Amino acid sequence: MEIKEELYNQIIEGMKSEDRELLDEELENIYPVDIAEIFDIFEDHEIIKFYSMVDHEYMAKVFEELDDEIQIRLVELLDLKNIIKLFDFMANDDIADILGILRIDDKKKLLNLMKKGEYKDLETLLGYAEDSAGGIMTTEYIALKASLTTEEAINKIKKIGPKTEIIESIFVIDNFKKLIGIVDIRDILIAENEIKLEDIMEQNIISVTPEVDQEEVSLIVSKYDLEIIPVVSKKNKILGIITIDDIIDVIVEENTEDMLKMGGVSHEETVNSSFFMSVKRRLPWLFINLGTAFLAAFTVSLFEDVIMQVVALAAAMPIVAGMGGNSGTQTLSIVIRGIALGEVDIKEDLKYILKEIGLGIFNGAVLGLVTGAIIFYKYGNIYLSLIIFAAMIGNLVIAGMFGFSLPLILKKLGIDPALASAIFLTTATDVFGFFIFLGLAKIFLALLI
Amino acid sequence: MEIKEELYNQIIEGMKSEDRELLDEELENIYPVDIAEIFDIFEDHEIIKFYSMVDHEYMAKVFEELDDEIQIRLVELLDLKNIIKLFDFMANDDIADILGILRIDDKKKLLNLMKKGEYKDLETLLGYAEDSAGGIMTTEYIALKASLTTEEAINKIKKIGPKTEIIESIFVIDNFKKLIGIVDIRDILIAENEIKLEDIMEQNIISVTPEVDQEEVSLIVSKYDLEIIPVVSKKNKILGIITIDDIIDVIVEENTEDMLKMGGVSHEETVNSSFFMSVKRRLPWLFINLGTAFLAAFTVSLFEDVIMQVVALAAAMPIVAGMGGNSGTQTLSIVIRGIALGEVDIKEDLKYILKEIGLGIFNGAVLGLVTGAIIFYKYGNIYLSLIIFAAMIGNLVIAGMFGFSLPLILKKLGIDPALASAIFLTTATDVFGFFIFLGLAKIFLALLI
Numbered sequence: 001m002e003i004k005e006e007l008y009n010q011i012i013e014g015m016k017s018e019d020r021e022l023l024d025e026e027l028e029n030i031y032p033v034d035i036a037e038i039f040d041i042f043e044d045h046e047i048i049k050f051y052s053m054v055d056h057e058y059m060a061k062v063f064e065e066l067d068d069e070i071q072i073r074l075v076e077l078l079d080l081k082n083i084i085k086l087f088d089f090m091a092n093d094d095i096a097d098i099l100g101i102l103r104i105d106d107k108k109k110l111l112n113l114m115k116k117g118e119y120k121d122l123e124t125l126l127g128y129a130e131d132s133a134g135g136i137m138t139t140e141y142i143a144l145k146a147s148l149t150t151e152e153a154i155n156k157i158k159k160i161g162p163k164t165e166i167i168e169s170i171f172v173i174d175n176f177k178k179l180i181g182i183v184d185i186r187d188i189l190i191a192e193n194e195i196k197l198e199d200i201m202e203q204n205i206i207s208v209t210p211e212v213d214q215e216e217v218s219l220i221v222s223k224y225d226l227e228i229i230p231v232v233s234k235k236n237k238i239l240g241i242i243t244i245d246d247i248i249d250v251i252v253e254e255n256t257e258d259m260l261k262m263g264g265v266s267h268e269e270t271v272n273s274s275f276f277m278s279v280k281r282r283l284p285w286l287f288i289n290l291g292t293a294f295l296a297a298f299t300v301s302l303f304e305d306v307i308m309q310v311v312a313l314a315a316a317m318p319i320v321a322g323m324g325g326n327s328g329t330q331t332l333s334i335v336i337r338g339i340a341l342g343e344v345d346i347k348e349d350l351k352y353i354l355k356e357i358g359l360g361i362f363n364g365a366v367l368g369l370v371t372g373a374i375i376f377y378k379y380g381n382i383y384l385s386l387i388i389f390a391a392m393i394g395n396l397v398i399a400g401m402f403g404f405s406l407p408l409i410l411k412k413l414g415i416d417p418a419l420a421s422a423i424f425l426t427t428a429t430d431v432f433g434f435f436i437f438l439g440l441a442k443i444f445l446a447l448l449i
Numbered sequence: 450m451e452i453k454e455e456l457y458n459q460i461i462e463g464m465k466s467e468d469r470e471l472l473d474e475e476l477e478n479i480y481p482v483d484i485a486e487i488f489d490i491f492e493d494h495e496i497i498k499f500y501s502m503v504d505h506e507y508m509a510k511v512f513e514e515l516d517d518e519i520q521i522r523l524v525e526l527l528d529l530k531n532i533i534k535l536f537d538f539m540a541n542d543d544i545a546d547i548l549g550i551l552r553i554d555d556k557k558k559l560l561n562l563m564k565k566g567e568y569k570d571l572e573t574l575l576g577y578a579e580d581s582a583g584g585i586m587t588t589e590y591i592a593l594k595a596s597l598t599t600e601e602a603i604n605k606i607k608k609i610g611p612k613t614e615i616i617e618s619i620f621v622i623d624n625f626k627k628l629i630g631i632v633d634i635r636d637i638l639i640a641e642n643e644i645k646l647e648d649i650m651e652q653n654i655i656s657v658t659p660e661v662d663q664e665e666v667s668l669i670v671s672k673y674d675l676e677i678i679p680v681v682s683k684k685n686k687i688l689g690i691i692t693i694d695d696i697i698d699v700i701v702e703e704n705t706e707d708m709l710k711m712g713g714v715s716h717e718e719t720v721n722s723s724f725f726m727s728v729k730r731r732l733p734w735l736f737i738n739l740g741t742a743f744l745a746a747f748t749v750s751l752f753e754d755v756i757m758q759v760v761a762l763a764a765a766m767p768i769v770a771g772m773g774g775n776s777g778t779q780t781l782s783i784v785i786r787g788i789a790l791g792e793v794d795i796k797e798d799l800k801y802i803l804k805e806i807g808l809g810i811f812n813g814a815v816l817g818l819v820t821g822a823i824i825f826y827k828y829g830n831i832y833l834s835l836i837i838f839a840a841m842i843g844n845l846v847i848a849g850m851f852g853f854s855l856p857l858i859l860k861k862l863g864i865d866p867a868l869a870s871a872i873f874l875t876t877a878t879d880v881f882g883f884f885i886f887l888g889l890a891k892i893f894l895a896l897l898i
Contacts, residue, residue, distance in 0.1 A: 333712025
């Protein structure tokens with residue numbers, strides 16, 4: 001926090017001087033992303049003043065890095081014509097991201113203010129789903145014909161280079177604009193001048209079509225250690241590229257989403273969210289939990305007569321239910337992570353399920369033995385110990401089966417496994433845990449009294 | 450699975466032909482990482498045969514991508530001199546990774562077989578902790594003097610280029626080898642021939658020292674959208690670079706670790722782990738859970754007399770304890786993720802804790818109201834409803850406080866918050882949940898009977 005406030009004070013001071021050059025000089029040593037972070041403590045007039053004093057290129061970089069709400073605020077504070085000036089310094093995937101969050105009329109007005117070529121590119125980008133390959137790609141890349149020599153290629157690159165996001169990888173196309181290869185700029189530099197691109201290009205290209213989910217794209221990029229991945233049409237025409245910094249954003253975003261969903265929170269909440277935002281994000285989920293808690297309570301209430309006669313059951317029953325939940329969560333975490341990393345192979349389901357059942361029996365027996373011994377020490381009834389031993393094994397087997405299959409079933413149904421698995425799992429382990437334990441107690445009641 | 454087996458059969462078929470060229474041709478269209486995946490179904494003699502038939506460069510790429518155990522197996526199967534031949538085609542950070550997992554005598558023998566320069570570089574790399582910036586950096590980069598012209602620079606790059614991992618970013622050093630700037634190869638290409646590097650270099654460099662934790666490095670790289678980050682000594686001499694593909698591996702690894710730890714599993718387990726590996730990874734954690742389950746059971750047993758008189762308490766008590774656990778897990782997930790993303794700011798602790806207490810009161814009151822109403826409908830006792838209402842608020846406040854502070858306290862104590870938070874949290878919400886609810890019931894027992 002201190003650093004943020006210090007930076008804020010420094011910038012406010014710099015603006016007071018009314019000296020553009022002085023401010024520019026200061027900003028030379030400050031990254032736009034750090035400036036973006038203090039925008040949420042800027043007053044409206046401070047934002048306008050900042051915009052008026054810094055050069056457009058720097059401002060554009062800050063603009064890209066702002067949180068969604070502040071981007072909207074900036075668009076409202078500045079004239080749309082000024083926004084267009086900033087867009088001139090931005091890659092069109094970043095422009096598309098911003099347009100995507102604006103009100104429809106602002107978006108339309110901005111699109112109308114653009115040059116025809118840009119307008120067309122952006123309209124195409126805006127047509128793809130936000131979390132698809134098309135939604136995160138940029139159309140600024142270099143594609144050269146295979147018949148060019150490396151010398152000709154370098155001259156072209158020198159001309160086009162400044163306008164594109166990436167020049168490390170050059171895409172090679174045939175006369176029909178189909179993607180047929182990739183050349184590293186390194187290889188062009190090293191090669192003899194008269195060699196043709198088709199002679200040094202890598203032909204074995206990994207590409208995706210625009211509708212592929214961004215999570216799948218990130219898995220491919222990370223598996224094959226790519227620095228860039230081309231997006232192509234079904235007919236193999238190049239449509240755009242996805243760069244690795246955008247892939248990192250995808251990985252971080254998807255991981256955050258998975259982890260928070262498993263914890264029962266919408267991914268849109270951070271520690272900084274407002275009180276009522278937090279209520280809105282958490283309460284609905286707690287209500288679903290309450291429903292399952294009542295299911296468990298209802299199961300217990302079926303056995304009130306048994307508990308009344310052997311009250312020790314009330315103390316011991318949460319152990320069985322709880323250990324089932326813990327054990328099932330272990331399985332669940334491994335499977336959900338395996339799905340996210342593309343490691344789980346549904347074909348091998350049966351083998352894995354048998355393993356989980358085996359683990360349930362083994363771990364259940366070990367834990368049940370210890371629990372039974374402690375219970376015997378406290379209550380002196382060997383039958384109570386035997387019942388908790390059996391119930392522990394039963395519930396851990398159920399935990400393993402549910403923990404393994406729930407995420408896979410939910411995934412097949414098109415439901416996010418990270419979101420809903422935990423709740424179904426603990427419902428199962430609570431209800432079955434209480435039912436098996438209290439049910440056995442009811443059957444062998446005579447031995448317990 | 451099918452794809453893996455198909456590939457396996459294809460390669461086995463290719464090796465039977467004894468035709469090296471044919472096999473090479475086939476491999477041209479197959480990525481080394483895909484070949485690496487079938488190595489675990491290869492028999493020993495098949496591995497040896499594969500090595501003898503493919504060219505060293507391809508084999509080196511496969512070697513890099515193998516799992517640790519199979520890398521060790523390969524080193525044992527092949528003569529150490531052959532391993533050295535493969536090392537010739539590998540970056541030295543990858544070599545260091547492999548040496549790091551070998552038996553000490555194999556490691557020493559391999560180091561002794563190396564050229565002096567390589568040996569020195571590797572010894573330095575091996576000196577850094579595996580999960581530090583030094584442990585993931587490579588020493589293969591291009592550093593040029595600031596006084597060079599772009600033309601001279603390009604000629605140097607053409608010479609050194611093929612031997613280094615990255616040539617997109619050129620590091621600029623002064624006469625004392627201190628890092629003073631970075632130039633994009635793009636800017637060198639575009640610039641006039643006689644311009645000096647010092648005139649076009651970016652001076653505002655983000656770097657790390659070798660002992661910085663890899664997770665922190667990944668946060669910096671992802672915040673500033675870097676494609677490469679230099680590792681420098683305290684005196685600002687360049688020691689190495691970390692490339693973005695290694696950063697992606699770090700992010701994926703750290704996320705997997707966090708998610709599995711939160712689920713109570715060691716990060717070393719995957720769906721493919723063997724039965725006894727799984728037992729070894731999970732059982733110790735389940736025993737810790739068992740300890741906390743007994744704590745909860747002990748709390749309940751303190752109130753056996755109360756439960757005996759009002760058996761409805763036994764059915765209702767898991768609701769209070771369970772909802773506390775759910776609510777606390779929500780807070781916990783947000784804070785742990787916030788810590789991992791570097792977003793949580795300890796200075797603001799108090800503000801956040803007050804918010805969590807507020808959320809506990811608000812959500813607790815809403816959930817308590819609904820729960821109380823349902824309990825009244827079932828048991829017809831308004832005092833029981835009031836007690837559950839009060840206990841729900843109390844336990845959700847405790848859940849919020851623990852959920853927020855536990856990860857921060859553990860972090861300050863140097864304990865991984867993802868690992869231990871959940872267990873402490875549910876212990877707290879179970880024990881306090883039962884205690885508050887049953888305690889209140891004991892105090893107002895006369896009203897409940």
